[in-house]
Each structure stands twice: as C-alpha cells, then as structure tokens.
Amino acid sequence: MNLRSDIALIGVIILGIFILFWMNLLLGDVPMKSADVFNLLAGGTADNPAWSYIVESRLNRSIVAILAGGALAISGLILQVFFRNPLAGPGVLGITSGASLGVAVVVLGGVTMGSLLGNLGIILAGIIGAVAVLFLLLFIARFIRNSVTLLVAGLMFGYFTAALINILFLWANETATRKYVVWGLGSFEGLNQSELLIFTTLIIVLSLLCFMLVKPLNALVAGTDYAASIGINVKSTRLLIILFTGVLAAIVTVYCGPVGFIGIAVPQLVRVLVKSKNHAVILPVVFIAGSLLALGADFIVRMSSNSLPLNTVTAIVGAPIIIWVIVKMNQRNVSF
Amino acid sequence: MRSLSILSLLIASFALMQCVQHTEATISEVTNQIEQESVEVKYAEGFDIVYQEGFIKVITQSFGENAPFRDSVYIMSNSEKVFETKSKIVNQVTVRLACQSSTHLSFLDELDRLDQVVALCGIKYVNNAKISKTLSKNEVIELCMTDQVQMENLYQSNPDLFLIYPFGSAESNEFYDTGIQTLLIAEYLEESQLARLEWIKLFGVLTGRANEANAYFKEVEEAYLKLKNETQPLEKTFIMNLPFQDQWFTPSSKSVGVELIEDAGIQYYYRNEKGTENIVHSNEQVWNDGIQADYWVIIARRPIDFKLADLIAEQSVYKEFLSVQNHQVIFCNTSVVDYFSKGVIEPHIILKDLCYATGQIESHEPQYFFLLE
Amino acid sequence: MLAFKQLEIRAGARHLFAASSIHLRNGIVALVGRNGTGKSTLLKTIMGLHRDFSGEILVDGKSLDSYKPADLAKEIAIVYSKSNIFGSHSGRDVLMLGRLPYQNAFAKETAVDREQVNRIIELLQLEKFIDQEFSVLSDGEKQLIMIGRAVVQDTKIILLDEPAAFLDLVNRHQLMRVLQEIAKSTEKLILFSTHQMDVLPKVCQSVLLIDQNELRLIEDPTTFITTIYKSFGMDNLETDEV
Numbered sequence: 001m002n003l004r005s006d007i008a009l010i011g012v013i014i015l016g017i018f019i020l021f022w023m024n025l026l027l028g029d030v031p032m033k034s035a036d037v038f039n040l041l042a043g044g045t046a047d048n049p050a051w052s053y054i055v056e057s058r059l060n061r062s063i064v065a066i067l068a069g070g071a072l073a074i075s076g077l078i079l080q081v082f083f084r085n086p087l088a089g090p091g092v093l094g095i096t097s098g099a100s101l102g103v104a105v106v107v108l109g110g111v112t113m114g115s116l117l118g119n120l121g122i123i124l125a126g127i128i129g130a131v132a133v134l135f136l137l138l139f140i141a142r143f144i145r146n147s148v149t150l151l152v153a154g155l156m157f158g159y160f161t162a163a164l165i166n167i168l169f170l171w172a173n174e175t176a177t178r179k180y181v182v183w184g185l186g187s188f189e190g191l192n193q194s195e196l197l198i199f200t201t202l203i204i205v206l207s208l209l210c211f212m213l214v215k216p217l218n219a220l221v222a223g224t225d226y227a228a229s230i231g232i233n234v235k236s237t238r239l240l241i242i243l244f245t246g247v248l249a250a251i252v253t254v255y256c257g258p259v260g261f262i263g264i265a266v267p268q269l270v271r272v273l274v275k276s277k278n279h280a281v282i283l284p285v286v287f288i289a290g291s292l293l294a295l296g297a298d299f300i301v302r303m304s305s306n307s308l309p310l311n312t313v314t315a316i317v318g319a320p321i322i323i324w325v326i327v328k329m330n331q332r333n334v335s336f
Numbered sequence: 337m338r339s340l341s342i343l344s345l346l347i348a349s350f351a352l353m354q355c356v357q358h359t360e361a362t363i364s365e366v367t368n369q370i371e372q373e374s375v376e377v378k379y380a381e382g383f384d385i386v387y388q389e390g391f392i393k394v395i396t397q398s399f400g401e402n403a404p405f406r407d408s409v410y411i412m413s414n415s416e417k418v419f420e421t422k423s424k425i426v427n428q429v430t431v432r433l434a435c436q437s438s439t440h441l442s443f444l445d446e447l448d449r450l451d452q453v454v455a456l457c458g459i460k461y462v463n464n465a466k467i468s469k470t471l472s473k474n475e476v477i478e479l480c481m482t483d484q485v486q487m488e489n490l491y492q493s494n495p496d497l498f499l500i501y502p503f504g505s506a507e508s509n510e511f512y513d514t515g516i517q518t519l520l521i522a523e524y525l526e527e528s529q530l531a532r533l534e535w536i537k538l539f540g541v542l543t544g545r546a547n548e549a550n551a552y553f554k555e556v557e558e559a560y561l562k563l564k565n566e567t568q569p570l571e572k573t574f575i576m577n578l579p580f581q582d583q584w585f586t587p588s589s590k591s592v593g594v595e596l597i598e599d600a601g602i603q604y605y606y607r608n609e610k611g612t613e614n615i616v617h618s619n620e621q622v623w624n625d626g627i628q629a630d631y632w633v634i635i636a637r638r639p640i641d642f643k644l645a646d647l648i649a650e651q652s653v654y655k656e657f658l659s660v661q662n663h664q665v666i667f668c669n670t671s672v673v674d675y676f677s678k679g680v681i682e683p684h685i686i687l688k689d690l691c692y693a694t695g696q697i698e699s700h701e702p703q704y705f706f707l708l709e
Numbered sequence: 710m711l712a713f714k715q716l717e718i719r720a721g722a723r724h725l726f727a728a729s730s731i732h733l734r735n736g737i738v739a740l741v742g743r744n745g746t747g748k749s750t751l752l753k754t755i756m757g758l759h760r761d762f763s764g765e766i767l768v769d770g771k772s773l774d775s776y777k778p779a780d781l782a783k784e785i786a787i788v789y790s791k792s793n794i795f796g797s798h799s800g801r802d803v804l805m806l807g808r809l810p811y812q813n814a815f816a817k818e819t820a821v822d823r824e825q826v827n828r829i830i831e832l833l834q835l836e837k838f839i840d841q842e843f844s845v846l847s848d849g850e851k852q853l854i855m856i857g858r859a860v861v862q863d864t865k866i867i868l869l870d871e872p873a874a875f876l877d878l879v880n881r882h883q884l885m886r887v888l889q890e891i892a893k894s895t896e897k898l899i900l901f902s903t904h905q906m907d908v909l910p911k912v913c914q915s916v917l918l919i920d921q922n923e924l925r926l927i928e929d930p931t932t933f934i935t936t937i938y939k940s941f942g943m944d945n946l947e948t949d950e951v
Contacts, residue, residue: 029621050623053653057620084795170481174461175637182580189582189619192652211815218816219809221795228758230862231782231810277802280815306582306618 002275006285009273013288017066020295024062029305030054057189060196061302062295064188067203068252069262069294070287074210075245076263077270077286081217081279082241083141086271086329087151087322089264090249093137094157095130096260099253100184101161102129107180108165108172119195123254130250133157134242185309186257188298199255206248210283213240217279259294260311261318266290268325293317372546375538379531382522383538394541396520398502400527405502407520411541424517426496431542434479434495438462440521442677443536445470446552449543455479455493464674490516497542529596529683530557536681552681559684560599567601567696574631574666575605575622575659578650584617596683597633600690605629623653631694632659633705635668635675642669644708665708666693673704710734710865710898711755715764716924718747718754725750728764728924731917733900735865737892739909740902741937742919748902751917751924752868755900757781769865782810785866786859790874792851793844800839800846800854804829807861826861832894833857833887849880853887860891867891869901881905885912909933 025037032055036046040055076089083093090096102125137154144150169177191199216237219227224234252259270286297313375385381400386393392411398404409424434455435441441462444450450470457480462468477493479485490498491514498511502520511518523535533556540549574597576586587594589607591614598604605625609615626632638646644665648655659665668675679686685703692700693707710733717727725747742748753759755766757773766773768784776784786807794803808822830839835857838850846854852872859867869888873881885908888899900917903909909916909930916927920940927936 029618030624048624048627049656050620050627050653053656054620054623057623057653081795084793178580182583185581187582214814215809215812215816219806221798222803222806223793223795225789226787226792226806228778229756229782229785229787230806231779233778271796277796277798277805278816278818280817302618305616305621307616 006274006276006281010285010288013285013292016292017288017295020292020299021062021066024065024295024299024302025055025058027299028054028058028302058302060191060193061189061298064191064196064199064256065294065298066291067200068188068256068259069266069290069292069297071203071207071248071252071290072259072263072294073266073270073286073290074207074283075248077267077279077282078210078213078217078241078245079263080267080271081220082238083150084220084223085148085151086268086325087148087264088154089267090130090245090253091158091258091260091263092151093154094133094161095154095246095249096253096258096263097158097161098129098131098133099126099250100129100258101164102126102250103183103254104165104168104180105129107183108168108176119198123198123251126250126254127247129161130253131242131246133161134246138238138242183257184311186259186311186314187301187306188256188294188310189306191255195255199251202251203248206244206251207287210244210248211280213237213244214278214280214283216241217283218277221277257310259314261314261322262290262293262297265318265321265325266293269321272325272328372544373550375541375546375550377537378534379528380523380526380534380537381531382525383535385538385541392541394519394538396522396538398522398525400525402522402525403502405520405522407502407518409497409517409519424497424519426517426542432494432496433542434490434493434498434516436479436485436498436500437521438467439523439677439680440499440539441467441471442674442681443539444543446536446681447540447543447545447548449539449545450474452543454495455490455498457485463670463676464678467677485511487514490514523680527590527592527595529592529599530560532592532680533557533683556682556684560687563684563687563691564599567599567691569603570601570694570696572602572630572694573605573628574602574633575626575629576633576635578634578636579619579622582619584619584622585614586617586622587614593635596686597690599687600694601696602631602690602694626657626659627653629657629659630662630664632657632665633668633690634665634708635670637671638669640669640672642667642708647708663707663709666690666705667708668705675704679704710769711900712767713764713924714767716762716766717764718750718759718762720747720750720759720761724922726919726922726924731924731926733898733915733917733926735892735896735898736914737888737899737901737912738915738917739913740900740917740919741904741906741909742902743941746919748919749870751919752787752870752900752902755866755868756785756787779810782862782864784864785868786862786864788852788855788859788867788869788872790871791848792855798843800835800841800843800850801826801830803843803854804835804839804858804861807858807863810862825863829857829861832890833860848875849877849883852876852880852884856884856887856891860895860897864897866898866900869899871902871904873903873905881908888912906934906937909937 026032026034032051036051037055040046040052046052072090079088079090079093080086103122106122106125136157137150140153141150144153216227216232219230219232228234249263266289267286270282270289274282274285276282297310297317300313301308301310374387377384382396384395386395393408394411395408397406409426412425412427431452432454433452435453436457438456438458438461441450441453444453445467450467451474453476455477456471459471459476459478462471477489479489496517498516498518499521500511500518502522523532526532534553536553537546537549540546576594586606589604589609594604606615644660644663647665648660654660670676686705688697688700689702689705691697692702693705712732713728714730718725740748740751750759754762757776757778768776804826805818805822808825809816811822830836833853833856835853838846843851843854856872873884876884888901889912891897892899910933913930916933918925918927918937918940927933
C-alpha cells in the first residue's frame with residue numbers, strides 16, 4: 001500500500017517537472033513554436049540568431065532551478081531531522097545569511113562575479129560564511145536543549161549578519177551595492193556556461209554524497225542517544241551534516257541569491273505526503289519536490305517578464321505550505 | 337563646526353534684526369535684487385517664479401500624472417512685507433543650502449555658487465572631481481549615511497533651505513516640524529532636456545545669480561536647438577542600457593534621456609511602449625529585439641578601458657547584435673564622466689557626442705558618449 | 710556476557726565509582742544506586758558513549774574498545790526512560806529502526822527484517838497499537854514499543870535506563886512482565902536501572918549496586934533489599950519489605 005502511494009507521488013512530481021520544464025522552454029516573452037524549440041535544442045538555427053541563445057538561457061535557467069530547488073530542499077530536510085524541528089531550514093537557521101555575509105564581503109568589496117577568480121572567491125566566502133554559522137549554532141546548541149530556542153538563535157544570526165551587511169554598505173560604491181541588492185532578490189538566471197558547469201557538478205556530487213546520511217537520518221528521528229545505540233557515529237554524522245547542508249545551501253545562495261522558503265516548505269510537505277520512513281526514499285523525493293517547486297516559482301517569475309523577484313514568489317507559494325503543515329501537525333497532535 | 341554654524345546663525349539673525357529696525361539698511365539690498373534680470377520660464381513645468389513688490393516667490397509643483405504637490409518659498413527683499421505665518425522665507429544673499437540630490441550641485445557649480453552648499457545627501461556618490469574637492473574643502477556635512485536623512489547632521493548644518501525630493505507623499509513634509517525650511521525640487525520629472533536644464537534659473541534666483549543662469553540657459557538652448565535642427569532623421573533604431581541580472585530596466589520612451597538621443601535623429605526601439613516609468617523587460621525580450629537595432633546606447637559604470645570585447649564577455653548573445661557587429665555601440669562610462677549630474681547641464685554637448693557617434697558631424701571631441709571599440 | 714575488570718569511572722574531575730571484577734551472565738539484572746551515583750554514566754560507558762574511564766569492559770569476551778559503533782550496535786541495545794520520534798512513524802516503523810545495524814547503506818528492509826519485527830510484535834503482544842502513529846500512543850505503549858525495538862535489534866545485551874520512570878503502577882507491572890518474558894524466551898542479559906525496590910527479588914537474578922563510590926554485585930535474591938537498605942543507611946526499614 002505504502003509503496004504504491006509513494007510511487008504514485010514520485011510519478012506525479014516527475015510528471016510535473018517534465019511539464020513545467022517544457023513550458024519553461026516553450027513559453028516566455030518571446031513566443032516560439034514547439035517545432036522551433038525542438039529544432040534549436042537539436043542544434044538547429046532560427047531566423048533570429050538570438051533565439052538559440054534564448055532557448056539556451058531558458059534551458060540553463062530551468063536546470064539551475066531544478067538543481068537549486070532540490071539542493072535547498074534536501075538541505076532543509078537534513079537540518080529538520082538533525083535538529084528534530086520542522087521549522088528548521090537553511091534560511092531559518094541563518095545559514096543563508098552566513099553565506100550572504102560571505103558574498104557581501106566579496107561583492108561589496110568590489111570583486112565582480114564575472115572573473116573565474118572572483119567566482120571562486122565568492123563561492124568560498126559563501127561556504128565559509130554558511131559553515132561558520134552552522135558551527136556557531138552547534139556550539140550554542142550545547143547550551144540550549146530546546147530546539148525552538150535554537151531556531152530563535154538562528155534567526156538572530158540572520159538579523160546580525162543583515163546588520164553587518166548594512167554596515168558594509170557604508171563603504172561600498174553604488175554599483176556594488178545595487179549588484180548586491182539585486183542578487184538578494186534571488187534569481188535562477190544569469191549563469192554562464194562555465195558557472196553552470198561548476199554549479200551542476202557541485203550540486204550533483206554533494207546531493208549524491210547526502211545518501212551517505214541515509215542510515216544516520218533514519219536513526220536520528222529517534223534522537224542522537226538512540227541513533228548512537230544503533231550504530232551511528234553521531235560525531236562524524238554531525239560533521240557531515242554541517243558540511244553537506246552548509247555547502248549545498250551556500251552554493252545555491254552564491255549563484256541564485258538567498259532563496260527562501262523552499263528549504264523549509266518542501267521537506268515539511270514531503271514528510272507528510274511520503275509513507276516511507278526510509279531516507280533512501282525521502283531524500284530523492286524531497287529533492288525532486290524541491291525541483292518542482294523551484295521550477296514552478298521560476299515559471300511564475302518568467303511569466304511576469306522577470307518583474308516579480310524569485311523570493312516574492314517562493315514566499316507566496318512557500319509560506320502557506322508551511323502554515324498548512326504546522327496546522328496539520330498540531331491537529332494530529334504530533335510533538336515537535 | 338557646530339559653534340561655527342551657531343555663530344553664523346547669530347550673525348544671520350543679527351542681520352535680519354538689522355533689516356527690521358532700519359529700513360534704510362535694506363535699500364541697497366533691494367536695489368541689488370532689482371538689478372537682477374527677472375527670470376522667465378519657457379520649457380519647465382515644475383517651477384515658476386513670481387515677482388512682486390519687495391519679494392520673489394519661487395513655486396515648485398507637480399504636473400501631468402505625477403503625484404500632486406505644490407511648494408513655495410519667498411525670497412525677501414522688502415522686510416516690511418507681512419507674510420502668512422507659515423510661509424517660508426529666505427534671504428538670497430545669505431542663503432545656505434542643503435541638498436538631497438547631487439544633481440543640484442552641477443547647477444550651483446555652473447553658477448559659481450557651490451560654496452553655499454553646507455550639507456548634502458550622498459557625498460561619496462559625487463562623481464565629479466572638481467565638485468568633490470570643493471565639497472571637502474568647504475567641509476560640507478553628509479546628511480545620509482544610510483537611505484534616511486540624519487536629523488542631527490541636518491540641524492548641525494543648519495541650512496536656510498533644504499532642497500528635497502518629493503518622494504512618497506509630498507504633502508506631508510517630514511521636515512515640517514523640524515523648523516528647517518524645505519523646498520521640493522523635482523527637476524527630474526521634466527519631460528525634456530531643456531526643461532530640465534531650465535531649473536538652473538531657479539537656482540539662479542535662489543542664489544542671486546539670475547543673470548548668469550539666464551545667460552547660460554540661453555547659450556545652451558541655442559546650441560542644442562541649432563544642432564537638433566541640423567540633424568536629419570536617420571531611420572535607424574537604438575536600444576538602451578544593460579540588464580541587472582535578469583531584468584532589463586529600459587527607460588520609457590518619454591524619458592528625457594531617450595528624447596535627447598532621439599534628437600540626434602535615431603529612433604528608440606521601444607518608442608511605442610506607454611508609460612513614463614522605466615519598463616522592465618526580460619533578457620530574452622531584449623535579446624530578441626536588440627539583435628535588430630542599429631545602435632545600442634549604453635550608460636553604465638564599467639572599468640575605464642572597457643572594450644567591445646568586454647561587453648561580449650558579459651553575455652555571448654551580444655555578439656549577434658547588429659549594433660555590436662557593426663561597431664555601433666555608443667557608450668557612456670559613468671565611472672569616467674558625470675553623466676547623471678553634469679550631463680544635465682550640458683545636453684548640447686551630449687547631443688553633439690551622439691551626432692558625432694552616428695556619423696553626422698565630421699570632427700568633435702566626444703565627452704560623454706563614444707563608440708566602443 | 711558483560712564483564713568489568715578494575716573499572717574506574719570518572720565524570721570530569723569527579724571520581725564516580727570503581728569495580729574490581731564483575732561478570733554478568735544472561736538474565737535480568739537491576740542497577741541500583743542513589744541519584745547522581747552514576748547509573749546512567751555506567752550505562753553510557755557500556756554503550757561506548759562515555760570514554761572517561763580506566764580498566765576494562767568486556768562485551769561478549771572482547772574489549773569494548775575493539776568494537777566499532779556499528780558492531781557494538783549488534784551486541785548492545787538500549788531503552789531510555791523517555792522517547793520521542795520526529796516524524797509520523799507508526800509503532801511498526803519504530804520497531805524496524807532496530808534492524809538498522811543489519812541493513813545496507815540504503816537501509817533496505819529485507820524479509821528477515823520484517824519477519825523479526827513480526828515475531829517480536831507477537832512475542833510482546835503489541836498487535837493492538839503497533840500500526841498506530843507512535844506519537845499519539847500513551848507513555849506505556851511507547852515504552853513497550855521501545856523495548857520491542859531493542860529486542861528487534863537482536864543483541865545479547867539490552868540496557869534500560871530507568872525504563873519505568875514515567876510509567877504508572879499498572880504499566881510498571883506490565884513492563885516487568887515483558888522483561889521477564891524476554892528473559893525467558895531469549896538468552897539475553899537485561900540490565901535495567903531502577904529506584905523500585907519491591908520488584909527486585911521476584912524479577913532479578915542479581916543486582917548491581919553503586920554505593921560509596923563502589924560498584925558491587927549482589928547475587929542472592931533474599932539479601933537484595935536488606936543489603937541495599939543497609940548500604941543506604943536505612944536498616945530500620947527492612948521490615949517494610951513487601
């Protein structure tokens with residue numbers, strides 16, 4: 001029974017991804033026929049030479065959305081299980097803020113995204129910021145047993161880094177400031193081929209590495225004490241969780257801006273919908289569900305001629321999901 | 337600094353009291369003002385100057401579809417005039433100005449009255465070396481460390497008049513209760529380059545340099561119109577600017593900048609789109625259209641030695657653009673020139689740059705716009 | 710099955726207790742001691758989670774140090790006094806967690822796993838509530854499931870850290886019945902810490918007592934209560950024995 005309903009869920013999500021992916025390729029401000037799109041994807045040409053670039057850009061951006069959404073969602077899932085709190089996620093815990101601070105230091109310092117060195121610098125700064133926040137959280141977690149309090153600490157990190165970034169603005173020039181602000185709105189567009197290659201590789205490799213956490217995650221639902229008793233090395237698991245979630249969230253944040261809500265809403269929703277309790281199943285389902293939501297959000301952004309910022313759309317879609325799940329959990333009297 | 341401003345306040349108020357008590361003492365001042373040419377507003381819709389016995393009334397106002405506002409200030413020359421209690425009064429000889437926009441500085445600089453600026457919003461954004469130098473020499477006070485005006489700094493600078501933008505609700509003036517007199521300035525709402533330039537007359541009246549303002553305006557107006565009348569419609573199109581991430585803020589066809597470029601005889605690609613605000617286009621839209629445009633006019637901040645190849649490196653589709661292929665990218669590098677401030681008072685030079693770039697003038701030394709190599 | 714040799718356990722700067730040589734075989738053993746004497750720390754130490762000790766702990770004849778966490782999980786299972794599951798797991802899902810040490814990296818359930826789970830459900834008579842969501846069960850039912858989970862883990866040793874702490878009288882009684890059931894049908898060592906004296910003679914083969922920084926084994930059921938009360942300095946209460 002359970003298996004069948006999970007397979008149906010996976011089927012629906014994948015179908016949704018295919019439909020949205022195709023719509024994202026086909027629809028846009030420049031109307032094209034499917035024949036044109038097929039032809040261009042097959043390497044053909046169109047009357048307007050810009051069209052092949054447009055299709056390429058639509059394709060790239062869809063790929064980025066799929067990977068970024070998936071990465072944020074599994075990062076959120078792992079953090080929710082680890083902190084045993086359905087409200088945890090890269091955004092809430094201040095991990096995205098940490099990455100943002102890293103990016104701000106580099107961008108507002110005047111380094112441009114274009115150059116390879118600048119690129120690596122920003123990625124590294126983002127990762128350092130994200131992982132630093134996670135370590136800080138873990139340190140604080142030693143003194144705070146209550147996980148809601150820990151979330152508040154995470155939120156405070158968010159405000160704190162936002163304040164630091166505001167201070168950085170004082171020294172930044174207008175262009176860098178504007179660049180940072182635009183980045184902060186979030187977008188899946190704007191990655192060139194080499195950036196896309198780095199992004200795709202990193203996200204896929206890290207997401208696959210997350211499967212190392214299947215057994216630890218299965219065990220951690222019972223808490224660290226029980227997890228340790230069923231053969232999980234809690235210390236090394238904790239380290240891997242910090243590294244994987246921190247780096248995943250940081251990479252997405254660096255390339256797409258601090259994209260909110262996907263990291264909380266998707267794992268919550270999937271954990272309600274999926275019957276299997278095995279993270280070997282939950283992880284990939286959360287990934288594709290994150291992809292679906294991100295692709296959907298990006299589709300709405302594109303249909304507005306990019307005038308709606310991505311974060312506005314993810315908030316409008318994500319916040320109601322989060323509230324719905326909280327209400328549903330309370331109804332079923334599930335303890336947090 | 338503070339003691340200095342208090343001192344000057346004392347001196348100023350002493351001078352005012354002098355005026356009140358000794359009518360004769362004001363005579364020289366009155367004659368001084370009468371000697372000034374009066375100002376006539378020809379293009380601008382956002383301000384008016386009314387001359388009356390003993391005072392000049394400067395009115396600024398909204399027009400067209402803009403959010404409505406109306407503001408005025410009296411420039412006093414006859415102290416016996418009794419004003420309504422709420423009226424704002426300045427003395428043009430001693431007027432100390434605070435500015436919310438660095439655009440105002442170019443007007444004042446041209447009139448040689450930059451020394452009257454005591455405070456400014458965004459000193460670090462001033463892009464003109466000469467103006468920056470004067471500001472720092474005069475120890476002009478920064479008003480906006482962030483987006484907001486810092487009230488303490490405003491009090492410290494103690495201006496006679498604070499020139500502000502009517503952003504948000506103009507009727508409820510947030511500075512009203514501070515006791516600091518303000519004047520709403522919205523030169524950016526004007527719909528033509530000459531109307532915008534004409535605001536120099538307002539600054540002339542405020543600082544007692546109406547003659548110079550009139551003369552400068554007339555000179556530029558003539559040069560501009562002469563050039564404009566000489567150009568022939570080229571039947572060629574242009575697109576504008578560069579995207580920020582995935583959004584392309586293309587100016588409205590009614591914008592002053594677009595109008596200026598069209599005066600050079602080329603046509604804006606999006607001229608049929610309505611509205612006075614910037615229009616957001618997606619990348620793909622502009623790529624689709626931009627490929628056909630003959631010219632590409634870009635106003636952007638880039639490294640000093642920015643080349644056509646650097647532009648293509650930003651986005652490879654640009655190499656397919658007709659304008660790029662034909663080397664017809666007309667570029668204004670705002671990290672080099674002060675387009676947004678100084679450019680406002682030199683539309684004739686900008687127009688000449690554009691005519692030169694489009695091959696309508698043989699020889700010219702471009703200052704703002706040049707063809708990217 | 711479980712042996713201590715010249716064991717000395719510390720917590721930071723504090724010396725908790727020492728034991729010269731104790732050997733535990735299968736059966737039910739209670740761990741008794743006053744608050745703060747180190748009962749939980751002893752259980753943690755046996756689990757390999759508390760490293761601050763000297764001497765030797767032998768699990769199934771081999772030193773504790775020679776076990777990797779994954780291997781130790783096949784030797785020792787534990788039940789804590791309170792448990793909380795994050796997620797909408799059913800009782801059956803929780804039982805299945807006990808099979809984790811035997812599963813591959815993707816935690817694939819095998820027929821053996823399912824068979825083992827079903828066997829324990831039957832043995833402990835959990836059928837009534839096993840398919841309900843764990844989080845809505847009563848504390849007593851939850852604790853029975855956690856014990857079932859420990860049995861499912863198929864270890865030679867089961868530790869229980871004050872398993873009855875949050876249970877009412879009836880549930881405590883049932884818990885003891887279940888432990889006896891497990892001891893009878895399997896060859897396990899069941900070591901549980903408790904403050905409940907009345908059940909000791911009926912249920913336990915021996916008692917581990919921590920007192921005055923010493924861990925002692927009391928092997929004669931008839932002397933359990935008197936020895937404990939005496940060591941706590943409460944000799945006059947021996948007549949209260951139930």
